[in-house]
Amino acid sequence: xxxxxxxxxxxxxxxxxxxxxxxxxxxxxxxxxxxxxxxxxxxxxxxxxxxxxxxxxxxxxxxxxxxxxxxxxxxxxxxxxxxxxxxxxxxxxxxxxxxxxxxxxxxxxxxxxxxxxxxxxxxxxxxxxxxxxxxxxxxxxxxxxxxxxxxxxxxxxxxxxxxxxxxxxxxxxxxxxxxxxxxxxxxxxxxxxxxxxxxxxxxxxxxxxxxxxxxxxxxxxxxxxxxxxxxxxxxxxxxxxxxxxxxxxxxxxxxxxxxxxxxxxxxxxxxxxxxxxxxxxxxxxxxxxxxxxxxxxxxxxxxxxxxxxxxxxxxxxxxxxxxxxxxxxxxxxxxxxxxxxxxxxxxxxxxxxxxxxxxxxxxxxxxxxxxxxxxxxxxxxxxxxxxxxxxxxxxxxxxxxxxxxxxxxxxxxxxxxxxxxxxxxxxxxxxxxxxxxxxxxxxxxxxxxxxxxxxxxxxxxxxxxxxxxxxxxxxxxxxxxxxxxxxxxxxxxxxxxxxxxxxx
Numbered sequence: 001x002x003x004x005x006x007x008x009x010x011x012x013x014x015x016x017x018x019x020x021x022x023x024x025x026x027x028x029x030x031x032x033x034x035x036x037x038x039x040x041x042x043x044x045x046x047x048x049x050x051x052x053x054x055x056x057x058x059x060x061x062x063x064x065x066x067x068x069x070x071x072x073x074x075x076x077x078x079x080x081x082x083x084x085x086x087x088x089x090x091x092x093x094x095x096x097x098x099x100x101x102x103x104x105x106x107x108x109x110x111x112x113x114x115x116x117x118x119x120x121x122x123x124x125x126x127x128x129x130x131x132x133x134x135x136x137x138x139x140x141x142x143x144x145x146x147x148x149x150x151x152x153x154x155x156x157x158x159x160x161x162x163x164x165x166x167x168x169x170x171x172x173x174x175x176x177x178x179x180x181x182x183x184x185x186x187x188x189x190x191x192x193x194x195x196x197x198x199x200x201x202x203x204x205x206x207x208x209x210x211x212x213x214x215x216x217x218x219x220x221x222x223x224x225x226x227x228x229x230x231x232x233x234x235x236x237x238x239x240x241x242x243x244x245x246x247x248x249x250x251x252x253x254x255x256x257x258x259x260x261x262x263x264x265x266x267x268x269x270x271x272x273x274x275x276x277x278x279x280x281x282x283x284x285x286x287x288x289x290x291x292x293x294x295x296x297x298x299x300x301x302x303x304x305x306x307x308x309x310x311x312x313x314x315x316x317x318x319x320x321x322x323x324x325x326x327x328x329x330x331x332x333x334x335x336x337x338x339x340x341x342x343x344x345x346x347x348x349x350x351x352x353x354x355x356x357x358x359x360x361x362x363x364x365x366x367x368x369x370x371x372x373x374x375x376x377x378x379x380x381x382x383x384x385x386x387x388x389x390x391x392x393x394x395x396x397x398x399x400x401x402x403x404x405x406x407x408x409x410x411x412x413x414x415x416x417x418x419x420x421x422x423x424x425x426x427x428x429x430x431x432x433x434x435x436x437x438x439x440x441x442x443x444x445x446x447x448x449x450x451x452x453x454x455x456x457x458x459x460x461x462x463x464x465x466x467x468x469x470x471x472x473x474x475x476x477x478x479x480x481x482x483x484x485x486x487x488x489x490x491x492x493x494x495x496x497x498x499x500x501x502x503x504x
Contacts, residue, residue: 001046004489005496012043015060016160017186017262032182036263043160046126051071051123061089062133063153063157069137070146083141087134094130097123102330124502125164127327129157131294136377138298145171152178161259165252167270167290173455180191182262190264192474195452197258199486200444204251206489207313208434212244215427216386223399224392234399239431241386242379245500246438249288252499254444257454265295267482269445269454275378275438278370280344281352283378289328289456295320314349317340323432328385330501333393337384344377446484447472 001008016039023032045052052097065086072079085244136156139145147153155178156171157163184293219237229237253271260267272285284292302314318339325338355362380397388391416464445457447470472478 001043002496002498002502003252003259004202004493004499005304006493009490012039013259015039021186023166024182027183029179029182032185033155033178036152036153037158040158040160040163044158044163047124048121054123054126056132057128058090058093058129059154059157060150062086062137062157063147063150063213065089066137066140066153067142067146067148067315070143073141073143074146078141079140083137086137090130090134090137094126096123096125099326099330115205124331128166128168129163131291131327135168135294135298136171139171142423146177147171159260160264161256161265162267162436165256165499166288167253167256167268168294169268169290173268177265186262189451189474190261193448193453194258194261196448196472196478196482197254197261197444197453199482199489201251201256201258202489203485204247204254205499206251206441206492207485209244209246209248209251210492210495211249212240212434213497214431215430216241216244220386220392220396223395226390226391226395229395229399230404231399231402233338233349234396236427236431238379238383238396238400238425239435242382243431243438245382245385248435248500250443251440252501261453266452266455268456271443272445272457273438273443275375275435277374278367280341280348283343283374284345291324295324299323310353314346317345317349321345333384333387335388336393337381337388340377340381340384344381352378371498376501445467446470458477 001012003009016036019035020485022030023029023035033128041055044055069079069083069086072082110203136145147156152175156169156175159174162169218235219229219233220241223234223237250271253269257267257269268290270288271288272286272289274283276284277286299315300320304312305316305321306313321342322335322339323338325334325336325341327335328337349396354360383396383400384393389395445453449457450471
């Protein structure tokens with residue numbers, strides 16, 4: 001079931017909220033918990049009921065392992081072997097469903113095994129609920145978590161606002177919130193904040209991201225088909241996809257946090273204006289923040305982090321980003337995307353070290369140049385993320401370089417350069433207008449900052465709002481404005497499309 005569907009918005013969500021409100025109002029916290037758990041299972045099973053069994057098995061196994069790890073820590077005998085067995089179990093699960101075909105292709109290419117294509121249906125959200133449970137097992141091993149009630153643990157894993165594409169949450173962040181929510185029930189403020197975030201997120205997805213896809217998709221399809229692209233066409237495709245994935249993921253993140261807030265739960269902030277970043281380090285502190293946190297705490301730091309000198313640090317960064325790229329998809333283009341970001345992060349860290357030693361201060365000009373360079377490199381990297389094949393990515397990058405425009409003009413080749421309709425004035429007006437919106441407008445967390453919409457808001461930038469006009473208040477004017485955005489989105493819900501991160 002998709003957040004941006006009539007079924008979810010007008011049937012599932014009202015039913016989930018009404019049942020929760022009725023039970024909480026009658027002081028039935030245990031039944032309210034079971035209601036949300038049941039609705040979350042229905043939400044997941046709507047896609048394919050068979051995989052509810054897989055989700056249930058994963059929840060039961062990890063709850064049992066987590067409890068054993070927590071009790072072992074309490075006895076002063078931490079069981080590291082059991083921890084690694086639990087991690088291996090989760091990784092084997094995700095490897096089988098997500099990477100079997102990828103690894104079989106590698107084995108066939110290297111050893112000529114003759115496996116051929118192996119297709120396994122990818123269970124929805126397996127990357128997210130697997131990583132969340134790995135973090136839980138590690139926390140149990142450290143004595144930081146140890147849920148004894150399997151139904152409470154089941155809700156922690158399956159809570160429908162964050163089940164499909166995050167945020168990836170820690171047990172300690174939400175469990176006490178659930179308890180308070182079951183006692184308090186619905187409140188007018190939580191409903192107002194939640195509905196505001198849901199409406200804004202829906203508008204971003206349906207009106208902005210899905211319309212940008214109409215321009216980006218034909219360009220990448222032409223590149224994957226091997227058609228030579230003009231510089232204008234290639235850049236229009238790359239930039240529209242850069243903005244599409246921004247507003248798609250931003251819209252999803254707003255809706256996920258808003259949906260949880262309806263029930264009185266604050267999820268961690270997962271997306272904080274990454275296209276305002278002035279460095280690639282800053283970008284990764286703003287994009288998919290809970291995944292970055294997971295990779296830092298459970299991969300980068302155990303690999304050595306910055307504790308063993310620059311060489312070890314840079315190796316840890318590259319391994320982390322390679323695996324982060326592979327986490328997004330079982331394909332070499334995702335590995336290349338991760339490797340590119342790893343190299344950029346290493347260069348960024350090296351530049352910071354050198355700048356401090358030389359006493360260089362960037363000032364405003366340095367900030368502007370850093371932003372331009374960051375946006376250029378992020379846009380180029382998105383080409384590998386979006387293209388279906390390396391050949392398609394090469395066609396895109398060749399077009400973006402202007403090579404296809406220069407060679408025919410010099411008479412060196414007689415190439416047919418493809419000029420798609422997307423190179424017209426309309427798409428460039430979209431790119432400029434939507435780009436300024438991403439770069440200059442305050443984000444939903446800044447607009448709602450007085451009402452603490454999420455956990456873990458960045459200390460830097462949260463108070464930056466250029467005008468009090470953008471400070472949200474629970475009044476009629478804001479209700480009408482958000483209502484208009486929501487109505488526009490609902491009117492355009494003629495064709496339901498997945499959020500891009502639902503594929504990972």
